[in-house]
Amino acid sequence: MTRAAPPKRHLAAEIAAAIRSGDYRAGEWLRQVDLEESLGATRFDIRAALAELALRQTVEHVPNRGFRVAQPDRQRLRDMLAVRVLLECEAALGALPRLDEAALRLLERKADAFDHAVADGTTTSQSATNLDFHDTLYGFAPNRALVEVAVEIRDRARLWPLVLWPSVRALRRSAEGHRDILAALRSGDPARVAQSVRAHILGSAANDPDLEKLVQD
Amino acid sequence: MTRAAPPKRHLAAEIAAAIRSGDYRAGEWLRQVDLEESLGATRFDIRAALAELALRQTVEHVPNRGFRVAQPDRQRLRDMLAVRVLLECEAALGALPRLDEAALRLLERKADAFDHAVADGTTTSQSATNLDFHDTLYGFAPNRALVEVAVEIRDRARLWPLVLWPSVRALRRSAEGHRDILAALRSGDPARVAQSVRAHILGSAANDPDLEKLVQD
DNA sequence: GGCGCAATAATTGGCGCCATTACGCTACGC
DNA sequence: GCGTAGCGTAATGGCGCCAATTATTGCGCC
Numbered sequence: 001m002t003r004a005a006p007p008k009r010h011l012a013a014e015i016a017a018a019i020r021s022g023d024y025r026a027g028e029w030l031r032q033v034d035l036e037e038s039l040g041a042t043r044f045d046i047r048a049a050l051a052e053l054a055l056r057q058t059v060e061h062v063p064n065r066g067f068r069v070a071q072p073d074r075q076r077l078r079d080m081l082a083v084r085v086l087l088e089c090e091a092a093l094g095a096l097p098r099l100d101e102a103a104l105r106l107l108e109r110k111a112d113a114f115d116h117a118v119a120d121g122t123t124t125s126q127s128a129t130n131l132d133f134h135d136t137l138y139g140f141a142p143n144r145a146l147v148e149v150a151v152e153i154r155d156r157a158r159l160w161p162l163v164l165w166p167s168v169r170a171l172r173r174s175a176e177g178h179r180d181i182l183a184a185l186r187s188g189d190p191a192r193v194a195q196s197v198r199a200h201i202l203g204s205a206a207n208d209p210d211l212e213k214l215v216q217d
Numbered sequence: 218m219t220r221a222a223p224p225k226r227h228l229a230a231e232i233a234a235a236i237r238s239g240d241y242r243a244g245e246w247l248r249q250v251d252l253e254e255s256l257g258a259t260r261f262d263i264r265a266a267l268a269e270l271a272l273r274q275t276v277e278h279v280p281n282r283g284f285r286v287a288q289p290d291r292q293r294l295r296d297m298l299a300v301r302v303l304l305e306c307e308a309a310l311g312a313l314p315r316l317d318e319a320a321l322r323l324l325e326r327k328a329d330a331f332d333h334a335v336a337d338g339t340t341t342s343q344s345a346t347n348l349d350f351h352d353t354l355y356g357f358a359p360n361r362a363l364v365e366v367a368v369e370i371r372d373r374a375r376l377w378p379l380v381l382w383p384s385v386r387a388l389r390r391s392a393e394g395h396r397d398i399l400a401a402l403r404s405g406d407p408a409r410v411a412q413s414v415r416a417h418i419l420g421s422a423a424n425d426p427d428l429e430k431l432v433q434d
Numbered sequence: 435g436g437c438g439c440a441a442t443a444a445t446t447g448g449c450g451c452c453a454t455t456a457c458g459c460t461a462c463g464c
Numbered sequence: 465g466c467g468t469a470g471c472g473t474a475a476t477g478g479c480g481c482c483a484a485t486t487a488t489t490g491c492g493c494c
Contacts, residue, residue, distance in 0.1 A: 032446070044479060047447080048268065055272055064446065064485050079362035083304075086363075090303055145296035146303075149370060249476070261449060264477075281455050281476060 011041055011049035016058055019069055020159055021123075026071035030059060056156050072160060077205070080157040085201050087150035088134070089194045092181070094141035096193055099185055103140060107185070110136050111178040118171045126171065133178055137185075173203055228258055228266035233275055236286055237376055238340075243288035247276060273373050289377060294422070297374040302418050304367035305351070306411045309398070311358035313410055316402055320357060324402070327353050328395040335388045343388065350395055354402075390420055 015035065024030060035046045054061040060070045072080070099107075110133040117126040134154075138147045177200030184196040232252065241247060252263045271278040277287045289297070316324075327350040334343040351371075355364045394417030401409040 033444090042479060043447095044477095048265075051265065051268070052272060055269060065487095066446065076362055079360045082360055083363050083366055086303065086307055087300075143296045143299055145293055146300050149300055149366075153366060250474095259449060260477095261447095283476065 009041070011039060011045055012052040012056075014039060015049055015053060016159065019058070024069050026069050026160070028069050029065075030067045030069065032066070058156070058159060077157075077160065080153070081202060081205060084150075084154055084157060085198045087146065087153055088138070088201060089197045091138040091141045091143070091147050091150045092185075092193055092197045093190055094143050094146065095137055095139075096185060096188070096190060098140045098142065104182070104186060107133065107136060107182060111175070111182060114178060115175050118168075118175055130174065137181070170204075174200070177203055226258070228256060228262050229269040229273075231256060232266055232270060233376065236275070241286050243286050243377070245286050246282075247284045247286065249283070275373070275376060294374075294377065297370070298419060298422060301367075301371055301374055302415050304363065304370055305355070305418060306414045308355040308358045308360070308364050308367045309402075309410055309414045310407055311360050311363065312354055312356075313402060313405070313407060315357045315359065321399070321403060324350065324353060324399060328392070328399060331395060332392050335385075335392055347391065354398070387421075391417070394420055 015030075018024060018038075030050065032043055032046050032050070035041070035050075036043050039046070041049075050059060050061070050067045053059045054067060057070055059067045061067050110129070114126070114129040114133055117129045121129075135151065138150060141147050177196070180196040181193070181200060184192040187193075232247075235241060235255075247267065249260055249263050249267070252258070252267075253260050256263070258266075267276060267278070267284045270276045271284060274287055276284045278284050327346070331343070331346040331350055334346045338346075352368065355367060358364050394413070397413040398410070398417060401413040404410075
């Protein structure tokens with residue numbers, strides 16, 4: 001056999017990453033021929049991946065026209081943030097009683113990793129370490145289904161604000177948010193945990209001036 | 218043209234309905250040839266529909282083996298119910314301040330329709346009128362994204378308990394649940410609304426003896 | 435010179451075929 | 465008589481081609 005055989009790729013994730021990195025702008029049409037060439041995949045797989053992204057509302061599908069990057073209005077973005085707050089707060093609260101000293105230490109290391117990525121790291125490493133912190137925290141929650149839904153909704157809403165991310169100020173604020181959450185978790189106060197998670201999520205959209213005031217609602 | 222041309226069918230929903238009606242049991246393999254014959258669709262569309270259901274975790278996909286109906290364990294069912302409570306309570310609470318007298322009248326008519334379906338109706342009409350009541354209520358919530366997620370998660374979790382539905386006792390309890398929710402909405406008390414919605418959702422799984430005690434947690 | 439229409443070109447999307455893979459049966463050996 | 469290995473069969477799934485639909489460009493007309 002000439003090739004080692006590419007075992008399996010998740011093309012939908014690759015396309016989503018391409019959108020996230022700015023290769024395609026909101027509202028732009030995604031031509032299947034371009035994707036099949038740039039990703040080196042067959043048209044069949046491209047279509048399956050696009051259908052998957054359409055189901056996740058990452059892209060919009062217009063019959064006989066094609067797929068284009070979804071462009072949510074401000075109201076919808078606000079609404080999605082509220083849903084994220086609801087789900088992720090619940091996940092964090094579920095994790096709270098299950099956190100022992102070792103778990104808190106682990107979370108601190110994850111927070112450190114994000115700090116380092118903010119200081120000197122690529123956008124992708126910043127994103128990865130950030131997600132790692134949250135996933136680790138939610139991983140302690142007993143309700144597995146809740147965590148899955150929370151992560152799914154987060155990733156669904158994550159596409160658009162991330163384009164605006166490279167603001168150093170927002171990154172520093174995000175790092176501080178992790179510390180706030182850790183402090184709240186150590187205090188053991190559920191209300192404080194919920195508040196810190198809420199502020200952190202809403203703050204992630206705060207680099208957009210129009211969304212800034214959402215934090216104070 | 219010989220045929221009026223079937224414009225477009227949502228095959229995934231039809232397959233889900235077939236599973237719901239009991240044509241396929243949990244864990245059973247879904248052969249593509251059978252579906253393509255029974256639904257009168259092409260293999261291509263069947264595969265797309267199955268992929269969609271796999272993404273919604275309605276069916277499980279095993280490479281080179283096929284698709285089979287997912288069979289969640291009790292713990293996962295419990296977890297999904299908790300997520301539903303979280304989302305649907307929030308949606309109901311969001312709708313609460315927006316309900317005027319006309320809206321409450323409308324909801325009462327929807328509740329009446331469900332009562333009639335319970336008294337003399339098919340399982341599908343019972344299911345439809347029940348969903349209609351909830352969708353109407355949530356439709357008043359200002360957060361559109363929240364409602365969409367809530368409905369999506371509900372439909373995702375709805376498959377399995379519904380097989381157990383035809384219990385008349387559970388249906389009557391469900392009808393009473395609607396009345397409780399309406400009374401709570403009329404009282405305007407958020408805590409009471411949340412409690413009634415919570416009890417109604419948890420009660421929907423109460424015809425399973427093993428799940429009965431979940432209501433009192 | 436501008437607008438509308440039609441022909442052309444490009445892109446999407448439906449569908450069938452064939453290779454790959456897993457399962458079940460049978461035959462052989464111990 | 466039982467276990468195992470090999471083969472036959474049937475199902476999955478990957479891929480390419482062709483029809484349907486739409487955007488675009490050029491031409492004719494007002």
